[in-house]
Amino acid sequence: MEWLDALRRLDDEGAACVLVTLTAVRGHAPRAAGAKMVVSRDGAWDTVGGGNLEATLTDRARRMLEDGESEPCSVTIPLNEHARTRYGRQCCGGEVAAFLEPLRAMPVVAVFGAGHVGLELARALHRLPVAVELVDSRAAAVDAVRALDALEGPARIRGHHAPAPEGFLRDLPAGSHVRIMTHDHAEDLVLCDAALRREDLGSIGLIGSSAKWVRFRKMLREQGHDDAAIARIACPIGLPGVTGKAPAVIALSVAAELAEAVRAPRREASRGPGAG
Incomplete structure (x- = not known):
């Protein structure tokens, strides 16, 4: 067939x-x-x-x-x-x-980092009709994604071990929504750079504090990105006003933001307090 x-x-x-x-x-x-x-x-x-x-x-x-x-x-x-x-x-x-x-193909949400927040985010998204690609450079972290197979819902959740996750990002379908929350700030920066080199992504979000974002903006400028391009990255992530630091709280805030981004992909992603 x-x-x-x-x-x-x-x-x-x-x-x-x-x-x-x-x-x-x-x-x-x-x-x-x-x-x-x-x-x-x-x-x-x-x-x-x-x-x-x-x-x-x-x-x-x-x-x-x-x-x-x-x-x-x-x-x-x-x-x-x-x-x-x-x-x-x-x-x-x-x-x-x-x-x-x-x-219409299911919207793709690529989550880079299968740590506590990444796994909680996948759980929060499992009730939405989205394709969740959970990517991590650590094989052991990706093994934990198998536990999500028991979740029942319209989402398709897949784990990927990618020693160089920026390569996975470059191969994402146009319109994909990217959320960066790895275990390593250096890896986060490489992924931010790779995301900005694609003009066809749906939205880009980076977990982190305001201080982290100040440093990242400076380094991204040094890598050749102008302020207009850097502004495509939302940091912190999640809904404004949600101040909880627990992984589940951050994940729910980011999932709510993504639900809006997926429904109205042309609307600028809201900024919120996601910390990391």
Whole structure:
């Protein structure tokens, strides 16, 4: 089932797509009702019959992706010599109805640091429809992520051992939300630098005190980032007014902030008191 494999792969990549299903066939047509294909912005998998029919449906699916449509739609396409499309005629003599369903990939939240706050944050996010990538340079820390498998919820939580986590960050899908909270301030700085070199991330947050952020701003400037770029990083993180220092309290504050960022990705992330 090529279309099903494509759905899984695109979801892993964080790419939106449209699932096209033939829902009714009258007369002669290349495929029977139930045939499916998957269309992304730059690819297509499986087939609903080829020719002008498939080209027309592929074009419609890509327009839906380009326009950011979220509601499914049904289309009916006649297949006779009198029906002309921009791709010509298809003269099977029948008619097909198709259902086009846009599928938005789950928003990606990449948490760098599987320490106390990182694990609590993953727990807090497990009730949201997000893909949580929990990354740590320490293999032993990532082992603790397995305990989260028992959580029931719509989130997909995965742990990753990455000795050089900035490489993992560079490979994240566009629009990913990054939260940096590792065990090492030097590693935090490397990740901040890598995040600022990507202009397509959804939001960036760094755990830490105001004093830590003063030092980081100075070092990021020395690495060539201007003030406008550095301002993309929210530090401290979490909701304003939440002053608790316990890992669970910080995690809940950051999770609430992320829930807003995921819902309205163009809104600037709120700053709050997350400490580390």
